[in-house]
Amino acid sequence: MEGVDRLTTDGLAIFLFHGVVRQSRYAVRNYTGKHMERDRFYRIVEGLKHAGSALSMDEVVDHCQSGRRFPPRAFVVTFDDGFENNFSIAAPILKEFSVPATFYITTGFVEHNAMSWIDRIEHCLEEVSSGVLQFGWDERTHSFATVEDKIGVLKLIRDRVKTDPKIDSDEVVEMVCAQCGVAEVCHSAEPIDQKMSWEQVARLGDDELFTIGGHSHGHKILSFLSAEELEAEIATSIDLIQEKIGLRVRHYSYPEGLEHCYSNEVIEVLRGQGVVCCPTAVDGINDPQTDLFRLRRIMIT
Numbered sequence: 226m227e228g229v230d231r232l233t234t235d236g237l238a239i240f241l242f243h244g245v246v247r248q249s250r251y252a253v254r255n256y257t258g259k260h261m262e263r264d265r266f267y268r269i270v271e272g273l274k275h276a277g278s279a280l281s282m283d284e285v286v287d288h289c290q291s292g293r294r295f296p297p298r299a300f301v302v303t304f305d306d307g308f309e310n311n312f313s314i315a316a317p318i319l320k321e322f323s324v325p326a327t328f329y330i331t332t333g334f335v336e337h338n339a340m341s342w343i344d345r346i347e348h349c350l351e352e353v354s355s356g357v358l359q360f361g362w363d364e365r366t367h368s369f370a371t372v373e374d375k376i377g378v379l380k381l382i383r384d385r386v387k388t389d390p391k392i393d394s395d396e397v398v399e400m401v402c403a404q405c406g407v408a409e410v411c412h413s414a415e416p417i418d419q420k421m422s423w424e425q426v427a428r429l430g431d432d433e434l435f436t437i438g439g440h441s442h443g444h445k446i447l448s449f450l451s452a453e454e455l456e457a458e459i460a461t462s463i464d465l466i467q468e469k470i471g472l473r474v475r476h477y478s479y480p481e482g483l484e485h486c487y488s489n490e491v492i493e494v495l496r497g498q499g500v501v502c503c504p505t506a507v508d509g510i511n512d513p514q515t516d517l518f519r520l521r522r523i524m525i526t
């Protein structure tokens with residue numbers, strides 16, 4: 226069964242979700258499966274609850290700091306980014322099964338109900354029927370007329386922007402929308418776009434089953450930033466959570482979370498701000514000796 230198939234006798238499986246929606250009826254948007262449908266999420270949580278031992282991230286910290294074994298078939302549920310559907314759809318299911326979860330919030334998304342750069346590009350390509358794109362980084366042109374073409378173009382853009390520190394993601398959004406002749410969209414009330422309000426973040430944080438963590442302010446890849454930008458990105462997010470909901474976060478997750486997206490420097494800045502644990506998005510299972518700043522997670526898409 227999905228999710229349960231990743232549980233192991235001694236290891237810890239940390240699942241990474243982004244969103245849960247009633248239904249996903251887009252051609253292009255959500256092609257990665259970042260937002261899963263409610264019924265599927267329900268079955269995954271139900272299956273995990275019956276087959277495994279649910280832990281909170283605080284319990285993970287306790288186990289790793291003491292080197293104590295995890296309970297059998299241990300798992301953790303985490304969400305990144307701060308989508309409203311985490312509050313309205315996922316949290317009630319987690320409550321029903323008493324499964325703890327940590328919600329890592331991108332404070333700039335919550336503050337402005339903002340969409341990430343890639344969600345803005347996906348929105349643009351959903352809107353336009355066909356077109357030709359040329360990017361600033363090479364001479365090639367990319368024409369698209371079908372859903373498959375559009376997904377191919379999106380993969381190219383994703384790969385490039387996530388690995389090239391010189392590229393400004395906001396400029397890529399501007400360039401793509403201009404070439405497609407589609408107005409740029411920064412906010413939307415669609416269930417795959419809407420972010421939590423601070424009140425909703427606070428209500429989740431007040432529930433003893435749930436933990437709020439940080440996930441940067443502008444969702445920038447932390448290892449790409451200068452020392453000053455890095456300090457500001459992390460401090461802004463942590464201070465804003467404290468100001469808005471009165472919580473000093475101990476938990477954080479790296480935007481994108483791939484191996485090149487964090488570094489010893491990033492980890493030192495997080496530690497300096499009082500963070501004790503920061504999982505990655507690198508796939509794998511953890512043991513009690515795994516570094517709390519290099520924990521692996523499993524994304525079900």
Ligand SMILES: [Zn+2]
Nearest residue numbers: 305306480481
């Ligand atoms: Zn994220």
